[in-house]
Amino acid sequence: MSPTRFSGTDRYVATDDLMMAVNAAVTLGRPLLVKGEPGTGKTQLAEEVALALNRPLIQWHIKSTTKAQQGLYEYDAVSRLRDSQLGDARVHDIGNYIVKGKLWEAFTHEVQPVVLIDEIDKADIEFPNDLLLELDRMEFHVYETQQTVKARYRPVIIITSNNEKELPDAFLRRCFFHYIRFPDKETMERIVRVHYPDLKKRLLSEALEAFFEIREVPGLKKRPSTSELLDWIKLLVAEDIPPEALRGDQHKLIPPLYGALLKNEQDVHLFERLLFMSRRKKD
Amino acid sequence: MMTDFFLKLRKAGLPVTLTEFLTLLEALSQRVTAHNIEEFYYLARATLVKDERHYDRFDQVFSSHFKGLETLFHEMIGATVPLEWLHKLAELTLSEEDKQLIESLGGWKKLMETFAQRMAEQEGRHQGGNKWIGTAGTSPFGAYGYNPEGIRIGQETSRHRRAVKVWDRREFRNLDDTIELGTRNIKVALRRLRRFAREGAAEELDLDGTIRSTARNAGYLDLRMVPERHNAVKVLLFLDVGGSMDDHVRVCEELFSAARGEFKHLEYFYFHNMVYEGLWKDNRRRYTEKTETLTVLRTFGQDYKLILVGDATMSPYEITYPGGSVEHFNPEAGDVWLNRLLAVFPRAIWLNPQHQNRWSYIPSIQMVRELMGERMFPLTLEGLEQGIRALQRAR
């Protein structure tokens, strides 16, 4: 028997409210919509839920050109035309040209899978509406072959959004919703720990200190997130930077390798300017 | 009582629907949450709120509705109640006498002090009894123990660091879009601007519309009028950049891009703190590529509406004295230039991203506001609406 409750994994730190949202979605068989700043672990969540519940994971990454229909199936008319010109016998069965989409795959799995619909807001504004019925009833109809595909087990559906577009109300009503708040220091410490269990305590606390300070710099276009912090720590370790180098007089501090934290050129300029100004003030 | 909660949420302006409310009841009956109000709070939030900007408002309603645990448990009897909750309810049914006894311990502060003390005294686990902290019994500190002020001490080891209830911490305060313009609000405001852009008396014959409606009218002539073309609104947008405006960059960017998308005739310029003889269009080349303010005055007609966006937070010298600017030497004072602008563009407003309740403490804001003839509005949805209305009224 697979476990039915999710409480994080040894690679992923889940807060209590996130666990509750996941478990509600799993129990009731309704989609969970997850939003949050970039790098707050939205995408990884689905992987971890699949891992923890011991289910297969089916990933559907959405692009601006993705259509809802592609998640169900596509009719490959071009192949069929080609086959008919080549006199291939396959041409008589239209079923040969029906290409299954991710949801079809999920609906027909022998065990209940976890489905990730990643970055739904990238698609056209109508995309979520086009999936309403399918997500609600967990079935759809294939016109070309007159068959109905019905979910054997309602998959656990996890949908992520970066807030680029507003999602339609009718869609939202059918989902559970969770907003991943940017981790506080304590949670962040736990997150770093799962990635770098052997990290020296001092280095970790100095790095966190510096990281949260940089996040506070007013006017940044892109504040560094969890993934940047993890990259930065990796560099610090690789370069063997001592914890002392991260500390010191607050305003004089230029964290080493801060390019890993600030990736936007404007932000780097802003940051350097601020440092320059505060140093000039002090000298 | 649960229904009440639902109604209160709606009253507070949260777009909760019956579907979602039923989902919550279903989740309760399926025992998604078993034991405590904190979990119930998370569950309710995940079910009923679909926009993080509404979290704060939800927290407030939740806090006022579920004050004290007792109410929660009582009200739940009517609905589908998870069994565990009932157990706890039973544990809570104490006699009046018992309650008085507990009340005699005194207020919250006293309770907490005593709690800390008992924690220190306690050796090992204790079931029931009057003095020690146990999992049941009349001690006010036990996990399920009755206590007159509804303070709950956690059941799990990590819980007591959460003595302040999650929903009372109001951690989502700054995501509420009534405080600042969010993307959604900008959209709403946009719609308003659009209507405004098309308003005006219908004085011109709409040929296409007339033909269409005449046909629909079975051939009987049905005249259609539209507002005259030249009524399309023209907007001059002046944006303060840099310095104290850094805090408001995001909201200004949102407003700017919204306005850009909305108005066909939009001209924008940047300034710093106060308007002087020069404005610029590209912030990176502000020192090399200035546009003379006089040119702007001459180029754009009276029919342009002027919207200035700035926090008006500066030294009063920057407004009233020649040479008062922080950046350069200005031969003429800021107020002279602002008045010149207002003379040419009588329809003008100033939008201020600074929180309105700070305005009265900042002298420069008062001064600019006076210069604007009180037409300064906060850069919030409400303020924007008022501002648009003011722009429509003749001065």
Ligand SMILES: Nc1ncnc2c1ncn2[C@@H]1O[C@H](COP(=O)(O)OP(=O)(O)OP(=O)(O)O)[C@@H](O)[C@H]1O
């Ligand atoms: N709670 C967490 N526990 C462990 N690792 C985390 C957690 N949150 C984020 N991370 C790490 O941060 C990185 C970014 O995570 P992920 O790609 O899932 O974020 P995302 O929210 O999907 O970002 P984006 O919006 O950019 O797609 C990953 O390396 C992930 O391991």
Ligand SMILES: [Mg+2]
């Ligand atoms: Mg992602």
